[in-house]
Amino acid sequence: MKYKIDLYTRVKIDTSSDAKAYANMLCIDDQCKIFAEGFVENSQSRISLMAIVNGLEQIKVGAEVTIYVTSKYVKNTFEKGWVLNWKYNDWLKADGEPPLNVDLWMRFAVQMQRHKIIFEYVANYKKYPQLVECREIGAAILLQPNLQIDEVYRAYLEELQYKLHDLIDEHYVKEIEVVLDNADQPELNTVEEAALDVVEEPAEAVETIVYEPVYDALDEIEDEHDEEEEETEESQSHTRPTVFTRMPSDIKLLVTIRDQLNRYFADQPTKVELRSTDLYDEIRKNKALKERFPHPVLFNRFLRKQHQEGVLKQIIPNCKIDTYNTDFYQWYFHR
Secondary structure: OOOEEEEEEEEEEOOOOOOEEEEEEEEEOOEEEEEEEEEOOOOHHHHHHHHHHHHHHOOOOOOEEEEEEOOOHHHHHHHOOHHHHHHHOOOOOOOOOOOOOHHHHHHHHHHHHHOEEEEEEOOOHHHOHHHHHHHHHHHHHHOOOOOEOOHHHHHHHHHHHHHHHHHOOOOOOOEOOOOOOOOOOOOOOHHHHHHHHOOOOOOOOOOOOOOHHHHHHHHHHHHHHHHHHHHHHHHHHHHOOEHHHHOOHHHHHHHHHHHHHHHHHHHOOOOOEEEHHHHHHHHOOOHHHHHHOOOHHHHHHHHHHHHHOOOHHHHOOOEEEEOOOOOOOEEEEEO
């Protein structure tokens, strides 16, 4: 292609809130253009993708664009061919659900046709003055009042909150209650009504003799039947599906981690904050969590994924994130 353009993009996060900002720098030869936006709330994955899409859309002609990023979210999705797979499957994943941020991925797919896109992952942004400047601009944006509202992300949060309210309770998981409406009794037809009008003469009384052993046998049969019904009801009560069993697996894990965290603070009244490394030692007391996270790196990756998808604070609101090290986030959980 005729033009070669460098796109530097950096996301800045306000760890005390959900506010996030991004700054782009488009450079061709010695000329650079800067663009930045800030939002009241957003997920890191969404704003990282938004920054790239908006940067590509500002390029008026097709070009070879090298994108310098400090997050692998968009880079990996692009290079593994997932975007094209979603597009060819009517923007549905293998499980039949649309991918997160599908509105932005659709726009990204359009830019894939316009440009030749190359990603460069930067482990240390300080080696690139352009990324350092983008970070500073993003930090300045976060200090400004009246940050924007991402309506799509807000709608996603509302939908997620609605689903979570259906799935979990603040302190415990409720069992599903299945309520069956009693069917209305059918009305009698005219033939049945006429039959009720016919009064038959009572038959001559006949003395019926029932021997005592017969009563004993009937009682035994009824007792056995009642015991069988009680056993069946008891077994069904233990196997009755609960809301917890219907949760997505990641949500189950977060709920279990949250409960473990709450128990820790309840047992340690003087403790006001817990780091993720210490929380990892605590959750290993739970057999299921110990098997799921045999190494602290796996635990950190799980928290990072839930944070990027905007789910973590919905389940565990009493946490804050230090993103200074882009390869290994540090998490703090407070009482």
